[in-house]
Amino acid sequence: MAQDFGSGSNERILAGMTWEQVFHARLLGAVLMVPVARPYGIWRDWLMKHAGTTRLSKLLWDSVALVSFQEPVYAVIIAVSGASGSGLIKGTLGAALMMLFLGRPYGAFLNAVRKLFGLAPGGDKPMSLNS
Numbered sequence: 001m002a003q004d005f006g007s008g009s010n011e012r013i014l015a016g017m018t019w020e021q022v023f024h025a026r027l028l029g030a031v032l033m034v035p036v037a038r039p040y041g042i043w044r045d046w047l048m049k050h051a052g053t054t055r056l057s058k059l060l061w062d063s064v065a066l067v068s069f070q071e072p073v074y075a076v077i078i079a080v081s082g083a084s085g086s087g088l089i090k091g092t093l094g095a096a097l098m099m100l101f102l103g104r105p106y107g108a109f110l111n112a113v114r115k116l117f118g119l120a121p122g123g124d125k126p127m128s129l130n131s
Helices: 002-014 018-048 055-080 085-116
Strands: none
Touching: 002 018, 002 085, 018 055, 018 085, 055 085
């Protein structure tokens, strides 16, 4: 995945982590994707209700959703994996910058998955087969 390559590069270059630490961070991130997916979906749905109909508004709110939810998770992942001090700060800021640009494409992908399963786009109603 491109995001994993970007995160791995961020961890190695900006955070100054070793390749072993980068591997640990990517593995931990993959494991955490499942339990945080639903809470993130709920968070994104709530924030996307504030988005207007313009592309710019959707871009802004999708980016805010991704950064505000995933950035703390990412900071914990790289800290547990070995980043500390200025490396932790640089790695976290680098990831935040990537997330600002990836927020809307990722949100559009989530909406496409919802459409595939006959669900409303984010912000319209909760992502649940029972609602």
